[in-house]
Amino acid sequence: MITTVAKSQQELVTARTPGHGMHGALFGRQDIFDSDVDIFFTRHWILVGVTADIPEPGDVSTIDIGKSSIILVRDDDEQVQAFRNVCRHRGARLKQAGKSTVGMLVCPYHQWTYDLDGSLKHAAHMGKDFDPTCKSLTRVHTKVVGTHVFVCLGDQPPEDIAYLEQTMAPRLAPYNLTYSKIAYEAEIIEDGNWKLVIENNRECYHCSATHPELTASFLPEDFGFCAEGLSEESLQALDEYEERNAAAKRSWERDGFICDAVEHLDTDAVTQFRTQRLVIAGNGESQTLDTRVACTRLFGDLTRRDLGDVHLWTHNSWTHVMSDHAVISYIIPLAPDKTLVRTKWLVHADAIEGVDYDIEKLTEVWKATNQQDANLVAITHSGTQDPGYSPGPFSAFTESYVDQFSRWYAARLAAQGV
Template sequence: MRPSSSKTHRELIASRQPGFGMNGALYSRQDVFETDMEIFFNQHWIQVAVTADVDEPGDVFTVDIGKSSVLILRDDDEQIRAYRNVCRHRGARLKEAGKSTVGMLVCPYHQWTYDLDGSLKHASHMGKGFDPKCRSLIPVHCKVVGAHVLVCLGDNPPEDIKDLEAVMGPRFAPFDLANTRIAYELDYIENGNWKLVMENNRECYHCAGTHPELIVSYQSEDLGVSLEEMSDEARASYDAYQIRKAGIEADWANSGLLYETVEHLQDDAPTQFRTQRMIIAGAGESQTLDTQVACRKLLGNLTRRDLGDTHLWGNNAWAHVMSDHAMISWIIPLSPDRTLVRTKWLVHRDAVEGVDYDLQRLTEVWVATTQQDAALVAITHSGTQDPAFVPGPYSTYTEPYVDQFARWYTSRLAAHGV
């Protein structure tokens, strides 16, 4: 048998047994990583920001994605736009990664100057024959869904983004996420491949044993269970919860709140997403240690606290939106074994720290969960590189979406000729 180091990308994918994990080389090889970046982070829709990152006209958020760099900005008409962070003269970066506020975008090299609509407004000493209209910034396909800012760097962005917009538009509407501000943001580097980060996020098999803070707000019955292994007592508790759950969902429906699970998870669908309104345990209000709201000023014009957790995950992101705040995370791969996990906590624009909320209480659950997940990803990445590693089977009860992720990964590579 040829060693994994000499197999082609296609051979490594084909070696996966249905229902089992992927070959360890798919998490470590540089050539695989470069292909992943080109296909999944250039040709697909990915999240790169939240609307509050560019809150006012002239705000710029620069994001590096592999060799590419993108300027996310809000123009004078309050529209969010995206451009390649490349001067049309000799290619200099216009802005370093991070946030800034500008009147116009000025290249630091030769001071070519661009308006917020991307048009070139000033380029000295270029001669009378020079046409600035041909040197506007290169636009990037950009969509805003709730607070999510998504881009596609490819020339032909997948059209099924319209399905995400159609489903999540009305679900996010009551929270008025455009009218939020960032209460806290956290960048965390996980020492593992991006696929392992996403696999970890798509199952909660590990939650009870590793996330004591998060599990407080989760109903164990919603995390995937094996009914055939339940004791009579556990089954009675499960059945009782299903009755209570139906009552809560009926109440939400009577209030015009969407709660049904929607899955856009066909293996060949470029834009993957899954959403549901999850019941919060305990007081039923928010993902805090006491399950009560962390921010007394609710999002939008909401007056009701017990709205559950509108949960969404997509190609490279996941979000939890509750009556009082939203927690939105996304990833950007840095290398085969390093992944940036970027998280923002959003509150009502008018919420005041120390008055309406305590920052530690608002963030402590997901700060702890992020650190715990990082440790899990690191030990898994390390283990997949051990010569003794042989992929094991997924749990059909608690890991079906990990298996689906592997199928999607395979399908999308094939669609791009890999």
């Protein structure tokens, strides 16, 4: 009898041909999925929500990530706290996944009661020698950047989250996103591995053929292109594109808005991110079908509508911030072939639906785009599990960030001894 020994995760990663896709087993195997959750969603910083999820003291948002569960809560001092969703008595879950409002956190099993700062306030029948100060809820490392709530479930959170904060805080400051509200939120469970979801987000090779709503507000040259063999007309369009970008950058920087790209993506990065202010096509205001603002009540004290798109990538999220609204998506892996994509549309906290904004106009671009992406991820995951799948080459012009993500993934596994 001939037996085949399954290759380890590291063997599969190191066998990747440079400039080509990953081995199909890296998307489909349960043991590799479990390893990914442990490394990339426990030991790394991940986005799990926005401050508007818990706008008032006592507001709670509970998020399940693999076997772990965390509670985000706004405490009485209006600070964002994060705790393990585990009672310090016998381990019962305090809250089910989702949002709620509480006065205190009460365990449904034996009614151990915790204050919003995590301290144990009541535990009946424990005797006079019991010390409640030793049984506060277990804190989770938390970092709020603008409105983004990042957590790390590991004991030693990567220190380079400070670089992300240093980079993004001044870019997001003019928008005052902490004074925003969730106008709409949606979830999609995509039938594909989390890495395929991120790979799909890292390139726009597919955009012109599959995202008609999104491409209304994108300049086509931003998708990446091969300049070889371009016609004179196309070369002239490229010159016009570059001049438009340069003019927009001069205008924004003159008004104090940061524009330059920052990439913390390579193999020496731990907390991977990229940001840049991108020009919006058409009327230049927002990611809408008519490229005008969807909300007339702009963020913060902004008066300019044409501030482009401040985008932010991390290894589990993507963000687009315009003058009038923000679209923030993050992923949670559920199974080798299932990934939860959660998206929130934010507007100014004082904006009034039906007066300042229309929900359909606000959401139609990214609701359509997310569903289109889900379809693409599903057919790609299915194909990578076919015995006939052989990883093909990336386009150096339009898929360089996908190749880079593959390199980063391999480096992070190696750093963890996998």
